[in-house]
Amino acid sequence: MTPGAVRPSALRSMALGAFCLLALAAGNADPARAAEPAHGERIYRAVCIGCHQIGVLGAPKAGDRAAWEARLAKGLAPLVDNALNGFGKMPPRGGNPNLGAADVREAIRFMAGAELVTEATSGGGSAAVSAAVPVAAAGGAPGRSGPGTGPAPSDPQAPAGSGRGAEVVKRVCQGCHQIGVLGAPRIGSQKDWAPRLKKGEDTLVHNAAKGIGNMPPKGGQPELTADDLRAAIAFMVRPPPAPASTAAVGAAAATGAASAASAPAATATAAQPPQGAGVNRFNRLLRPPASRNPPPLRDGIHDPANDGTAVLQPPRQAFEPLPDSASGNHVDWVLALEQGLIQPRWDLADPGRKPLVMDLNIVREVKGSMPNVVYPHKQHLQWLDCSNCHPKIFQPKKGANQISMAEILLGRKCGVCHGKVAFPVSECRRCHSQKKPELAHK
Amino acid sequence: MGPAPTLRRGMLVLSALLLLGGVSAPGWLPRAYAEYGDVVINNYSDGAGMRPVVFPHWFHRIRFRCKVCHADLGFQFQAGGNEINMLRIIDGEFCGACHNGDVAWSVENCTLCHSAKPGTPTQVHESTLQKLIGRGSPASAGSAGAVPASTPGAGTR
Numbered sequence: 001m002t003p004g005a006v007r008p009s010a011l012r013s014m015a016l017g018a019f020c021l022l023a024l025a026a027g028n029a030d031p032a033r034a035a036e037p038a039h040g041e042r043i044y045r046a047v048c049i050g051c052h053q054i055g056v057l058g059a060p061k062a063g064d065r066a067a068w069e070a071r072l073a074k075g076l077a078p079l080v081d082n083a084l085n086g087f088g089k090m091p092p093r094g095g096n097p098n099l100g101a102a103d104v105r106e107a108i109r110f111m112a113g114a115e116l117v118t119e120a121t122s123g124g125g126s127a128a129v130s131a132a133v134p135v136a137a138a139g140g141a142p143g144r145s146g147p148g149t150g151p152a153p154s155d156p157q158a159p160a161g162s163g164r165g166a167e168v169v170k171r172v173c174q175g176c177h178q179i180g181v182l183g184a185p186r187i188g189s190q191k192d193w194a195p196r197l198k199k200g201e202d203t204l205v206h207n208a209a210k211g212i213g214n215m216p217p218k219g220g221q222p223e224l225t226a227d228d229l230r231a232a233i234a235f236m237v238r239p240p241p242a243p244a245s246t247a248a249v250g251a252a253a254a255t256g257a258a259s260a261a262s263a264p265a266a267t268a269t270a271a272q273p274p275q276g277a278g279v280n281r282f283n284r285l286l287r288p289p290a291s292r293n294p295p296p297l298r299d300g301i302h303d304p305a306n307d308g309t310a311v312l313q314p315p316r317q318a319f320e321p322l323p324d325s326a327s328g329n330h331v332d333w334v335l336a337l338e339q340g341l342i343q344p345r346w347d348l349a350d351p352g353r354k355p356l357v358m359d360l361n362i363v364r365e366v367k368g369s370m371p372n373v374v375y376p377h378k379q380h381l382q383w384l385d386c387s388n389c390h391p392k393i394f395q396p397k398k399g400a401n402q403i404s405m406a407e408i409l410l411g412r413k414c415g416v417c418h419g420k421v422a423f424p425v426s427e428c429r430r431c432h433s434q435k436k437p438e439l440a441h442k
Numbered sequence: 443m444g445p446a447p448t449l450r451r452g453m454l455v456l457s458a459l460l461l462l463g464g465v466s467a468p469g470w471l472p473r474a475y476a477e478y479g480d481v482v483i484n485n486y487s488d489g490a491g492m493r494p495v496v497f498p499h500w501f502h503r504i505r506f507r508c509k510v511c512h513a514d515l516g517f518q519f520q521a522g523g524n525e526i527n528m529l530r531i532i533d534g535e536f537c538g539a540c541h542n543g544d545v546a547w548s549v550e551n552c553t554l555c556h557s558a559k560p561g562t563p564t565q566v567h568e569s570t571l572q573k574l575i576g577r578g579s580p581a582s583a584g585s586a587g588a589v590p591a592s593t594p595g596a597g598t599r
Contacts, residue, residue: 182553291475296496301476301558301567303493308553315477315500328478328568329500344507348514348539355507383503385513393519411571416519417508419570421479421499 040106047094048107054295054314057089057179060111068112076117080105091175165235168228172219177236182214183307187236197237205229292330293319328423334379344383357381362398363434372434476567481521484564487556494558515539522564 044052044062051059060067071079083104086092093099094107109117169177169187176184185192196204208229211217218224224232295314296302302309315329322341325332336342347353358381364373380389390396393416401413408415408425419425479499487494502511511517515536518524524536531538532549540546547554565572 287475293477294475296557299476299480301480301482301496301562303557303559306493306553306557308551308555309557311554312498312557313501315498318501318504330478331500333503342504344503344505345510346507348506348510348545355509383508385509387513388509388519409570409574411569415570420566421503421508424478425570 039103040108040110043099043103043107044110047096047099048111049320050317051090051094052111053320054316056295056297056314057310059090062111063113065113065116068116072112072116072119076105076108079108083108086170086174089179092171095175097171163231164228165231165233166239168224168232169235172221172224173232173236176215176219179310181307181310184215185236188239193237201230201233204233208233292316325423325427327426328421333422334382337382355381364403366432370428371432371436373431374434375431478568480567482558482562482565482567483522483526484558484562485522485525486527487558488561492552493556493560494562494564495555496558497555521566 048062051057052062055061055064055067060071080101083090084093084099084101093104099107174187176182177187180186180189180192185196205226208215209218209226218229293314293316294300295316296309296312297304302312319329319331322336323332323339324330325335333342337344343351345351345353346355358377360377362375362377364375366372386396393413394401403413405425407413408418411419414431415425423430477498477500481497481499482494483497484494512519516524517536526536528549530536531541534542537555538549542548
């Protein structure tokens with residue numbers, strides 16, 4: 001939940017433009033279910049966290065004040081509406097159809113910060129804000145606002161005349177088909193759909209119903225009928241000409257890479273002014289905390305153009321419940337194991353098998369002023385087998401091994417693991433932990 | 443419509459400047475860093491026209507102790523030091539001991555493993571050795587592609 005530093009400004013301005021249109025739409029808020037902040041946090045942890053913790057595909061990050069401020073500029077109601085109906089790459093209700101407007105609102109309140117939301121809803125200043133909230137309160141009908149409540153522009157994401165297909169796509173299919181998750185043919189992409197259309201429409205409908213490749217049967221919604229699927233496919237193959245906001249979203253998707261690369265320059269300065277930008281940045285050579293544990297899409301080694309990359313779990317999501325440490329993965333793995341926060345198997349097939357742990361400390365007296373090294377067998381045998389180290393890396397005999405920091409830094413002896421996967425050598429005191437009596441002069 | 447083309451050109455110049463700024467990455471911009479212990483394995487991938495493999499240690503150590511792979515399955519403590527190929531995997535060796543559709547998802551999910559930027563050399567990312575000797579970053583993928591997979595700086599020893 002570290003506040004994100006960087007937001008693509010281009011995306012933001014497009015989102016703002018879209019909000020202008022959406023501000024006209026009547027919200028479907030349900031004031032009766034207004035809940036305490038804890039509720040918002042619960043929803044966030046159950047649903048939103050997957051994307052909003054680290055900002056997957058440009059999602060505004062939880063706690064990133066700058067990102068949310070921009071989105072809340074038009075008030076809370078349009079934002080809730082977007083979250084309910086899906087927006088850009090966000091699936092409707094974050095992919096959980098059971099969420100109501102109140103749930104979504106509380107989650108936004110949690111992610112954006114309560115005072116920011118109160119600010120936006122009370123003193124927002126824009127007419128849209130003051131209008132949107134009463135409308136939302138008055139139109140307490142469950143579900144989406146019906147076609148009777150306003151003229152066509154009330155919903156710019158569903159072009160007029162598209163009907164059932166558009167609705168199904170928006171509710172079910174676009175989660176994958178908008179950006180082409182795992183090779184799903186993208187909405188409106190002739191290139192993606194042309195080879196599939198050669199098989200005939202009936203085959204396509206049949207495949208969608210039964211599931212094919214990575215696609216689950218009926219896109220995971222068993223209540224869809226064959227006619228729904230047919231309409232949805234027809235819509236995805238040739239969506240009606242898009243109005244302004246959809247076009248903006250499409251453009252954002254197309255230029256995603258470009259804006260991701262270019263926008264930081266503009267937003268980073270706005271997002272963290274106290275840090276001091278440019279040549280006099282505080283701790284210039286230190287890695288900023290926000291860049292730790294990057295998601296696969298931004299870690300520099302995964303190919304963002306690869307289908308599978310977007311599916312991989314972001315490390316920060318996995319590390320959230322685990323105790324922090326100063327370096328490496330920024331996870332204290334030994335503590336996490338001791339506290340039972342992770343239960344890694346000791347045996348491939350048998351989850352119940354436990355290691356036999358030998359509790360034997362080996363003390364190595366070291367030259368110079370550094371404290372002596374205490375090597376604990378116990379913590380190592382929680383993870384490893386004797387044969388991993390003995391006799392190939394270490395002779396199982398006290399005093400028989402020549403170990404130096406130079407060797408460790410070069411990835412030998414302790415450095416076979418420490419400095420690659422186990423805590424790195426910058427954690428001097430975790431090994432050099434026994435005071436030398438003659439030097440304990442403090 | 444006088445101002446429109448000027449405006450458009452201005453925006454073009456602006457975005458080009460921003461793009462250049464992003465590419466040259468001044469120090470205060472968050473740069474991309476791999477997760478500690480992520481191993482890129484590129485013994486055969488580039489040659490076979492596949493993306494290199496990224497093995498995330500962190501993900502696997504949440505689920506298995508080191509011993510399971512490094513003692514029971516015979517993985518050497520050396521990036522690129524195991525002669526892993528797809529045939530051995532589908533025969534149940536190495537990754538295939540779990541990635542068989544039974545313990546973990548099976549081998550037809552090619553892109554979940556073969557996910558690194560093409561040309562990324564074999565190495566343990568964020569390792570001490572990588573920091574000391576230098577990284578074969580995907581940014582220099584063009585030149586790195588020409589370097590043999592087991593370069594001295596690859597953090598493999």
